[in-house]
Amino acid sequence: MKYRHAFHAGNFADVHKHVTLLALIRALERKDKGFFYLETHAGAGLYDGSGADGRHGAEARGGVDLLLPRGGARGAPVPAAPEIQDYLQTLTALRAAAGSGAAYPGSPLIAAQALRPQDRGVCCEILPAECRALERALARFGRMRAECGDGYAAIAAQLPPRERRALVLIDPPYEDPRAELDAALAAAAAAIARLANAVVALWYPIKDERALEPWLRHAAQLAAPVLAAELWVHPRDTAVGLNGSGLLIVNPPWQFDAGLARWLPELGRHLDAAGHGGSAQRWIVHEQP
Secondary structure (H helix, E strand, O other), X not given: OOOOHHHHOOOHHHHHHHHHHHHXXXXXXXXXOOOEEEEOOOOOOEEEOOXXXXXXXXXXXXXXXXXXXXXXXXXXXXXXXXHHHHHHHHHHHHHHHHOOOOEEEOHHHHHHHHOOOOOEEEEEEOOHHHHHHHHHHOOOOOOEEEEEOOHHHHHHHHOXXXXXXXXXXXXOOOOOHHHHHHHHXXXXXHHHHHOOOOEEEEEXXXXXXXXXXXXXXXXXXXXOOEEEEEEEOOOOOOOOOOOEEXXXXXXXXXXXXXXXXXXXXXXXXXXXXXXXXXXXXXXXEOOOO
């Protein structure tokens, strides 16, 4: 069965991924010099939360809705961290442009909304119907284009970019989790082999600790600093499907870990309504002194 982005759009993992992605983009934007954004598994770009898939999954109610005024319990505090506020403002702007308060933008639109005139991006999607939808979603963003094809092949084709700075998002569907974890890690290695200073954000599911921990140890072989940022809303070994969301960040920007330590726990408190989860960051490969 193919992964259905619309079914899961706006769930807690999407929120974790998108807040982190936007924080990475803002960190790169501290320098005036432009950068290149590459996404390997982009999906359709925009999802209708009022449609059949959105109603059936209802995953946004346990995700993005918990950060909005109508979500959560009455009197629940508004997120204070600037990174979370930035995400919510970006979401509001994209929903206004889409003409729907139920729309949920995927990472291509989150990134496209944030790019400056000196930045540019390519978002890859291999499924033709999804790619056509992605092209329509990105049509108004001149600095971002959709490419119909293999996102892993695009790493070799697009890197190194003329900007000599890049952010690569790797987020495969994990229909075959063990094989795709290995393929995603190989893609991250290929990216930094072609551009040593590339920032790579690799999303991974937290659902099987026995498979995850050896994979994270294998990530220590990457020839770059590697930071893991994780958020889970169910006990990590509970057989519920997706327990948590992880991002492996290769070459994290300067002091990104310090900011993460401030906003990730707050995000976790908002998304973990039942209090069964947690959040953590840890260095897999620490920066050299």
